[in-house]
Amino acid sequence: MLENVEEEIISIISDVSETDAEEITLDSDLVKNLGINSIKAIEIVVALEKKYKISIRDEDVPKITTPRQIISLTENLITKRATSNV
Amino acid sequence: MSEQHENTYDAIIIGAGIGGLVCGCYLAKAGMKVLIAEQHYQPGGYCTSFKRKGFVFDAAAHSFGGYRYDGNMNKILRGLDLHKRITIKRYDPSDIIISPEYKINFWADLDKTLYELQSAFPDESVKSKDFFNFLTNPTPTDFVALRKKTFKDLLDRYFDDSRLKALLSIPILGNGGLPPSLISAYTGMKIYTEFLLDGGYYPKGGMQVLPNVLAQKFKEFGGELRLSTLVKKIQVENNTVKGVISEKDGFIPSKYVISNCDAKQTFLKFLGKKIVCKELLAKLKNMIPSLSIFVLYLGIDKYFETLPNVGSNVWFLPYYDIENLYLSAKNRNTTDLEYYMVRVSPDGKTILAFVNTPFKSKRYWINNKNNFLEAFMKWIEKNTIPNLSDHIVYKEAATPYTMYRYTLNYKGAAYGWAGTLSQFADSDFKKPSFIQGLFLTGHWTTYAQGIPGVAYQGYDTAKFLLKHEKLTFSKVHTGF
Numbered sequence: 379m380l381e382n383v384e385e386e387i388i389s390i391i392s393d394v395s396e397t398d399a400e401e402i403t404l405d406s407d408l409v410k411n412l413g414i415n416s417i418k419a420i421e422i423v424v425a426l427e428k429k430y431k432i433s434i435r436d437e438d439v440p441k442i443t444t445p446r447q448i449i450s451l452t453e454n455l456i457t458k459r460a461t462s463n464v
Numbered sequence: 465m466s467e468q469h470e471n472t473y474d475a476i477i478i479g480a481g482i483g484g485l486v487c488g489c490y491l492a493k494a495g496m497k498v499l500i501a502e503q504h505y506q507p508g509g510y511c512t513s514f515k516r517k518g519f520v521f522d523a524a525a526h527s528f529g530g531y532r533y534d535g536n537m538n539k540i541l542r543g544l545d546l547h548k549r550i551t552i553k554r555y556d557p558s559d560i561i562i563s564p565e566y567k568i569n570f571w572a573d574l575d576k577t578l579y580e581l582q583s584a585f586p587d588e589s590v591k592s593k594d595f596f597n598f599l600t601n602p603t604p605t606d607f608v609a610l611r612k613k614t615f616k617d618l619l620d621r622y623f624d625d626s627r628l629k630a631l632l633s634i635p636i637l638g639n640g641g642l643p644p645s646l647i648s649a650y651t652g653m654k655i656y657t658e659f660l661l662d663g664g665y666y667p668k669g670g671m672q673v674l675p676n677v678l679a680q681k682f683k684e685f686g687g688e689l690r691l692s693t694l695v696k697k698i699q700v701e702n703n704t705v706k707g708v709i710s711e712k713d714g715f716i717p718s719k720y721v722i723s724n725c726d727a728k729q730t731f732l733k734f735l736g737k738k739i740v741c742k743e744l745l746a747k748l749k750n751m752i753p754s755l756s757i758f759v760l761y762l763g764i765d766k767y768f769e770t771l772p773n774v775g776s777n778v779w780f781l782p783y784y785d786i787e788n789l790y791l792s793a794k795n796r797n798t799t800d801l802e803y804y805m806v807r808v809s810p811d812g813k814t815i816l817a818f819v820n821t822p823f824k825s826k827r828y829w830i831n832n833k834n835n836f837l838e839a840f841m842k843w844i845e846k847n848t849i850p851n852l853s854d855h856i857v858y859k860e861a862a863t864p865y866t867m868y869r870y871t872l873n874y875k876g877a878a879y880g881w882a883g884t885l886s887q888f889a890d891s892d893f894k895k896p897s898f899i900q901g902l903f904l905t906g907h908w909t910t911y912a913q914g915i916p917g918v919a920y921q922g923y924d925t926a927k928f929l930l931k932h933e934k935l936t937f938s939k940v941h942t943g944f
Contacts, residue, residue, distance in 0.1 A: 396924075396931045409604055417889070417911055417920075419604035420611050420650065424889050439609045 481509025483906030530916030553774025558664025616654030763858030880907030
């Protein structure tokens with residue numbers, strides 16, 4: 379299930395940042411390289427929370443500065459949700 | 465772009481408000497063939513002016529923000545090379561908040577504003593500094609952390625004094641139509657960062673100049689603006705947009721349709737219940753529009769002593785229970801006047817004042833407009849401008865029904881959907897996923913408020929669409 383998460387998240391970031399997916403690397407800086415401003419940052423987080431039915435905690439928000447961090451955080455939350463549902 | 469040649473237009477934008485005009489300019493600049501259809505006889509939406517008896521009145525929007533060098537309005541106008549065509553002056557202070565005990569000016573010099581706040585509320589001195597530091601240097605992640613918070617949560621994090629919190633909330637209530645307990649922290653913060661801390665800008669000649677120069681530029685890029693053109697339907701086949709049907713011109717084909725008018729009309733009238741997905745129909749039923757406004761327009765014989773400075777928005781707060789002020793505006797009866805905003809126009813010849821009010825009905829305002837106008841004038845004379853009635857040579861007012869009639873905004877809503885947490889950042893109102901080729905922009909997207917907000921949404925919609933078309937802003941239309 380988690381196999382596509384990376385691709386899906388890159389696609390969300392690509393859509394919101396209006397940057398081609400090929401130009402986005404796992405370590406691109408969301409603000410400096412991809413031009414993510416306040417409303418776009420919210421758009422990404424809201425899209426992730428809706429799509430994966432997760433809730434990103436306030437204390438984790440400042441840690442999200444690259445696609446790699448977003449993917450890892452999202453995967454952890456999905457796993458946690460899956461485990462707690464068992 | 466080969467398939468586009470089958471279409472008369474690459475994109476049709478419904479509504480020539482600031483969002484639609486900015487979007488149209490950037491699309492046309494990149495080489496797309498764009499039509500903007502506007503039902504009114506002049507462009508601008510809520511950003512228009514009108515003339516009566518030699519006076520020029522701004523209809524609703526009366527100043528704008530976000531024009532600092534890296535502000536969105538500045539970037540957008542510079543991107544279109546319009547900053548040279550329009551003279552924009554910043555009025556200082558942009559806003560003045562007056563209550564029975566206090567007067568706080570919002571100066572262009574933030575330290576001066578902070579000093580006034582700290583002198584008025586010495587116990588909250590450090591917190592005031594922290595609050596303004598946060599507002600002036602927020603990072604995108606700060607906003608993300610606030611996505612589930614209200615503006616009240618944010619104020620409570622900094623302040624204890626309920627009077628200070630009420631004073632800081634009155635421009636939020638006036639510019640957003642909601643009290644701090646209901647408005648999202650994001651929207652409240654944006655009202656601060658884009659309206660108050662970087663506000664007070666005004667184009668020489670009146671607000672109408674802004675849409676006029678955008679419309680002119682749009683035409684220079686090869687765009688076509690049809691005024692007095694009411695769109696009745698958005699044509700859809702196989703979940704794909706095919707064009708629009710206008711009252712005057714019938715079917716006009718287009719690859720993309722961008723609705724810069726209200727979302728309720730877009731989904732229920734232009735598309736219809738058969739086309740809109742069930743989930744969105746259910747959601748629409750529960751969505752709440754923002755409050756409308758009653759606007760007073762006064763022409764005066766001369767600039768007289770008791771008038772406030774020209775170009776400053778003066779907010780009057782009669783008492784400090786901001787939640788009650790909201791409830792009383794929401795359930796308003798003709799004589800219940802409480803908070804308001806009043807402003808002397810930059811040319812010193814007219815006064816614009818407004819109060820938030822619900823839509824009620826056409827009939828209600830036919831019966832009550834004049835009483836309301838007179839009561840509002842007296843209330844301003846009593847609280848802000850003594851001897852006002854001695855100087856009035858022309859008076860007129862716009863009711864919520866007038867707002868509706870000129871813009872077709874649902875229930876005359878002044879700010880699109882109410883900016884509550886549950887109606888915030890909902891992508892269904894920006895890029896509805898169930899129809900290919902349809903976008904929404906402007907203040908009904910749940911992402912924007914005010915002129916800088918809608919201008920940014922218009923720009924952002926254009927950028928997104930151009931990404932799909934593999935076009936860039938730098939490509940200039942061949943016909944230009």
